[in-house]
Structure formats: structure tokens, C-alpha cells
Amino acid sequence: MLILLICRPIKTTTMSRRPTGLSRRLGDGASIPFMGSLHPKSRPSPFLSIGLVVVGAFLIIGYLYSSSGGNSYDKATLTRLEGGGSCTSEIFQALPYLKKAYGDSMHKILHVGPDTCAVVSNLLKEEDTEAWGVEPYDLDDSDASCKSLVRRGTVRVADIKFSLPYRSKSFSLVIVSDALDYLSPKYLNKTLPELARVSSDGFIIFSGYPGQSKFKGAELAKFGRPAKLRSASWWIRFFVQSRIEENEEAVKKFELGAATKYQPACQIFHLKSFL
Structure with missing residues (x-):
């Protein structure tokens, strides 16, 4: 009698060790958005790819817009300056009358x-106007x-208690x-001559009135000391002592234009x- 012995192949199984690290603790990544894209054998969803492309496009457009200057310094910036008791905002209020007083010097x-x-960005929007800036603080x-x-190099950060980083009559x-x-x-005695040195047709000071509220608590963090607002008579005496003369012609034209x-x-x- 012929006995057929049918032997089935014995399948040997090996125990594979699954990683017990972060992916297992987090349920193989199922609970983390986009974790599937980190595994090379997984097939990304077409909707996910499209979504990533759209998000990337928005990020690139936003970056290019902000780098080009866009419209960063607009009415919102000036409103913030005005709200902080800033004399800087006065420059934009006085600009039409400064043009009448100084003409080509502007x-x-x-x-x-x-x-x-903010000042330089807005001045550069004016027709036939070149502008630079010095930021005394960080x-x-x-x-x-x-x-x-x-x-x-249009704006520089420089300590105005020392020499300004420009040649004489640069502006x-x-x-x-x-x-x-x-x-x-002590430092005004050094700074005012520097302002006069780097200008050819004069310089203008915007200063707060005594008792005027300026920056309040935030000023100590940025400026290191509270503002000392001086009277007009104090400034005039200081100008005389420093041998700095008032530009009477410009004063008359400015006051006539503003009226x-x-x-x-x-x-x-x-x-x-x-001179």
C-alpha cells in the first residue's frame, strides 16, 4: 500500500520588536496632525498635499509683502504715536508748514x-524727498x-550722546x-553741536511742554530715565549759552503758513x- 504523506510547509514566524519610543506612546502617531507624513511607507492624502501647498503660498506672499515695506506705517502707526503723547506725531501735522518754511531744504x-x-517711511512717500533716520534706542x-x-543703512542705531555717524553737512x-x-x-552740550554740524540749512527740535504726559511708565524701560520737559525760556537760555542761533526767517515763514x-x-x- 502506497501511503502518501502530505507535508505542509511549516511557516516560521519571528517576533519583531516594535519600537517602544515616542511613536508607540502616542498610538503610532495617530493623534498627531501630519505625523503620517513622517513615515516613508505611508501614502499622503491628496487633500493634505493641496492644503500644504495653499498654506505655503500664503506664507510666501505674506513674507514678500512685509519685506517690501507694504503699508506697515499707516494711520494706525500715527494713531499709536499720538496716543503715547509723542512729539514725533507732530512732525506729520507740521509737515505742510515746514515745506513752506524750508522749501528745497525739505x-x-x-x-x-x-x-x-515710522518717520522715515512716511517721509519717503513724499514727492522728491530723501530721508534717513537715527534711532537712539534699541x-x-x-x-x-x-x-x-x-x-x-537708511536707519542707524546710534547713541546721540556722542558724535553722529555722518559727515558735516550731509543733510x-x-x-x-x-x-x-x-x-x-551735559550731553545736550555735545548733541546740539552735532545736529548743527551734519545739517546745512538748519535743524528743528520738537520738544514737550512742561507738565505734558509722555510715555508714562513705559519710558523708564526704554529710555532709562523719565523725560525732563523744559520751558521755552530754559531752551532759549541754553541755545544762547551754546552759541546756537534761532533761524528767524524760518520761524516767520512757518508761523505765517500755520497761522x-x-x-x-x-x-x-x-x-x-x-557756518
Whole structure:
């Protein structure tokens, strides 16, 4: 008798060790969004791919818009400046009358003071106007537009208690706001001659009135000391002692142009450059 023995192949199984790390603890990644895309054998959903492409496109457009300057410094910026008791906002109020007083001298301007990125950005929008800025304090919280101005050298961060990083008569006009109120007379004796040195047609000071509320508690963190707001008589005596002359012609033209149309919220001094 022929006995057929049918032997089935014995399947040997091996115990594979599954990783006991992060993926197992989190249920093999099922609870983490996009975790599946990290595994090479998984097939990504077409909807996921489309979603990633759309999100990436929005991010790229947003970055290019912010880097190009966009419209970062608009009415919202000026409103913030005005709300903080800033004399910087006065520059934009006084701009039409400054143009009448200084004419062609308004074509090459240096602004010195906090928020200079906002000032420079808005001045550059004016027709036939070149503008630069000096920020006396840190720019840690600056946005992309401000950082772009710094990279191009249009805005510089410099301690105004020392020499300004420009050659003599580099600018036709220098405008300073919200900076001198934080300097003691010792440093004003160094800073005012520097403002006169780098300008050819004069410089303008925007200073707060005594008793005016400026920056309040935040000023100590940024400026290191509270503003010392001086009277007009104090400033005039200081100018005389420093041999800095008032630009009487510019004063007359400015006051004539403003007349009853504009009432400054800050003191404005028009001064001559050194010959």
C-alpha cells in the first residue's frame, strides 16, 4: 500500500520588536496632525498635499509683502504715536508748514529720535524727498519694514550722546523729536553741536511742554530715565549759552503758513546750522 504523506510547509514566524519610543506612546502617531507624513511607507492624502501647498503660498506672499515695506506705517502707526503723547506725531501735522518754511531744504532730511522708522517711511512717500533716520534706542521689537531700513543703512542705531555717524553737512535739514528731553545739559552740550554740524540749512527740535504726559511708565524701560520737559525760556537760555542761533526767517515763514490752521501740541524750535 502506497501511503502518501502530505507535508505542509511549516511557516516560521519571528517576533519583531516594535519600537517602544515616542511613536508607540502616542498610538503610532495617530493623534498627531501630519505625523503620517513622517513615515516613508505611508501614502499622503491628496487633500493634505493641496492644503500644504495653499498654506505655503500664503506664507510666501505674506513674507514678500512685509519685506517690501507694504503699508506697515499707516494711520494706525500715527494713531499709536499720538496716543503715547509723542512729539514725533507732530512732525506729520507740521509737515505742510515746514515745506513752506524750508522749501528745497525739505528734500534731504535726517530724523533723529525714537520711532524713526515710522518717520522715515512716511517721509519717503513724499514727492522728491530723501530721508534717513537715527534711532537712539534699541530696535528689538521692530518689524520687517524697519529691519529692512536698517539693513539698507537708511536707519542707524546710534547713541546721540556722542558724535553722529555722518559727515558735516550731509543733510539739508535735521529734525529731532522725543530724544533731547531725555538728555541732561551735559550731553545736550555735545548733541546740539552735532545736529548743527551734519545739517546745512538748519535743524528743528520738537520738544514737550512742561507738565505734558509722555510715555508714562513705559519710558523708564526704554529710555532709562523719565523725560525732563523744559520751558521755552530754559531752551532759549541754553541755545544762547551754546552759541546756537534761532533761524528767524524760518520761524516767520512757518508761523505765517500755520497761522490759525495749526496749533502745535509740542514746542518747535527752528535753529541755524554752524557756518
